[in-house]
Amino acid sequence: MVREVITDALLALAVLTVAASALGVAIMRTPYARLHYVTPAAVVAPVLVALAVFVTEGLNVYTGGAVIALVFVIASAPFLSHATIRAMRVREHGDWRGSGGPESPDRQEKRDRRPETQDAPR
Amino acid sequence: MTAFVVAAIAMLVAMVPAGITIARGALADAVVGFEFLTSVAVMVFALLAEGFQRSSLFEFPVILAVLLFGSGLVFVRALERWL
Numbered sequence: 001m002v003r004e005v006i007t008d009a010l011l012a013l014a015v016l017t018v019a020a021s022a023l024g025v026a027i028m029r030t031p032y033a034r035l036h037y038v039t040p041a042a043v044v045a046p047v048l049v050a051l052a053v054f055v056t057e058g059l060n061v062y063t064g065g066a067v068i069a070l071v072f073v074i075a076s077a078p079f080l081s082h083a084t085i086r087a088m089r090v091r092e093h094g095d096w097r098g099s100g101g102p103e104s105p106d107r108q109e110k111r112d113r114r115p116e117t118q119d120a121p122r
Numbered sequence: 123m124t125a126f127v128v129a130a131i132a133m134l135v136a137m138v139p140a141g142i143t144i145a146r147g148a149l150a151d152a153v154v155g156f157e158f159l160t161s162v163a164v165m166v167f168a169l170l171a172e173g174f175q176r177s178s179l180f181e182f183p184v185i186l187a188v189l190l191f192g193s194g195l196v197f198v199r200a201l202e203r204w205l
Contacts, residue, residue, distance in 0.1 A: 004125075007125060008125050011125050011126065011128075011129040011169075012129075014129060014133075014165070015129050015132040015133060015136070018132075018133050018136045018162055018165070019132070019136045021136075021158065022136040022137065022138075022139045022140055022158065022162075023139060025139060025140050025143055025154060025155060025158050026139030026140065026142060026143050031148070031150035031151050031153070031154050034143070034151060034154040034155075035154050035157075037158070038154060038157050038158045038161065041158055041161050041162055042157075042158075042161035045161075045162075045165060046161070046164075046165055049129075049165050049168060049169060052126070052129075053126075053168070053172050056126075056172070057172070061177045061180070062171075062172055062175075062177055062180065064180075065168070065171065065177065065180025065181065065183070065184060066168045066171070066172060066180060066183070068184050069164055069167075069168050069180070069183035069184040069186070069187045070164070070165065070168060070183075070187075072164075072184070072187040072188060072191070073161055073164050073165070073187050076187070076191040076194075077157075077161060079191075079195075080157055080191065080194045080195065080198070081157070083194075083195055083198045083199075084153055084154065084157065084198050084201075086198075086202070087153075087198045087199070087201045087202035088150050088201075090202045091150070091201065091202065
């Protein structure tokens, strides 16, 4: 009985997390903002689902399969998010460093302009 | 119907907004929606395997998680270089 209640609570939390993330993905305007809402669904919800399976089954083959699949999702999500943001930056700026990196065109332009501003009268 | 199957159905319903984003959004938005769907899809299959009490069905989410990670990286790389 207690196990069922805990399992239901964990599953309800997982579903709420996924539903809230889905709304965030749908509502946000920019892809960068949308990507923030993928993380709870890819990291928090799998932990809750794996815990629910563990509470129900204990240590057996069911738990092993669920934990392997969900741990892989949790581990791969940050890499995928990073790669996605990098790709979007490359598409927008031509370089993933954008305007803040040491080799970006903006930075080079600023560096080239610097002697002129130093020579300018104050 | 166990709580696991109910949770799987609820997560399937939660996929709808991300599906709309994929269908109607720009390319970058669609990639984000795809990543959301891949994460949720693995959970749905794990929940269904537990709900139906079939240990053999747990192989599917494991394989899916590996393949969807690879496909996501390929998709993102294509987005970066060619799309």
